[in-house]
Amino acid sequence: MEAARTGRVKHAGKFICAQLSNHGFQVRQGWKGVLPTRVKAAIRSDLVHLYGVAEEQIDVALEADDKSRAAGLARYGDDKSGRAPVMNDRIMIRAQPGQALNIGGAQIHMPDGAIMSIDTSTAGLHEAKGIILVENEEVFYRFERLNFPVPACWRSYTVVFRGKAHVARQDTCEDWLRGLDVPVIAFPDFDLAGLVFAAAVPRVSGLLWPGVARLEEMLKRAGRKDLFEAQSTYLDKASRLEEPFADAAGTLIKSGRGLNQEAFLNLAGRAA
Structure with a gap:
């Protein structure tokens, strides 16, 4: 039409x-x-x-609302005429173990591992001391099973997922982050592209990682040379990253390997 x-x-x-x-x-x-x-x-x-x-x-x-399937059904008699994903303009958040989400003055305690999908207007009411931005969906769902501890100063931070087009759009999430006045801690894939993209996250001020020694050990055990080589176009940018990303980038470059974020999960239990 x-x-x-x-x-x-x-x-x-x-x-x-x-x-x-x-x-x-x-x-x-x-x-x-x-x-x-x-x-x-x-x-x-x-x-x-x-x-x-x-x-x-x-x-x-076409009007803006016609993009939803409900509007397409009402206006054109065809729900498929509305092609916009239902989960557009939503933010996916969760609390760390033992913590609550604070939204609109209310403390919300959720079961371990539970996540909350909220629209951007509700997200604007979210009160957080900080954000840990996770780039991998499985790690987001199983964040309590990290195989290294989250620093004590970040354990009250809200965990947010970014990166899946029809669930947690990158542009929607980043617009929301720009409107916050809290620190954002990046937890990316530990490959060249992952660190470069993490350094460009709005309001980013920290990197969640286990440190040089542990990362070196994990790269030797589970690192992927093919992942590093496939992202060679990011090598120059990664080599020029500043703290808090410089040490992690240097470790990757020295090893010539990359590491998917799932490698940081201990599926048998929680982090120490």
Whole structure:
């Protein structure tokens, strides 16, 4: 409907490509551009005569709410017309073991391992002494099973997950972090790209890691040369990182290995 109204395609998926092909206009998936007038007219005709769409409905511009599946069902009779993921504009948080979440003046105690998904308006009411930003979903869910202790000064910090497009969007999370006035502690994958990206996190002031000696030991035991080599384009940036990232980056570069964040989980129990 948007293509028939505007004559433009923003991103041609498999279905759009097939429809355009039916009218003699071949494009690859991912194509974007202006449709020939005849193709635009043909699509409009298909919508009206094959799919039963009211012609006046085609000419109504999309509204922001139309992106949700509920709005798509109400407006167009098709829930699939709303393609926005339900979990957009939400923040995923959890407390560390024995700690509470403070939201809007209320202390919320949750079961061990429980997580909370809150929308950005509720997230604005969240009161935290600090944030530990986790880049790996499994580590976020099993944070109480780290195989090294969180420094005592950070044990009351809220744990936040960032990085999955349809669950915890990076841009949504970073916008929220920019609005906070608390320290942010990065806990990334310990590879070149992971450290470079962590250093660019809004308000970042610390790195959660076990220290040089423990990291060296883990890199020897579970480090991956292929991971390091695949991220060689980040080598220069990583070598120029400053504290609190410089020591960790130097350790990686010295070993020539990278480490996935899951390596820091002790699945048999909790950290000491």
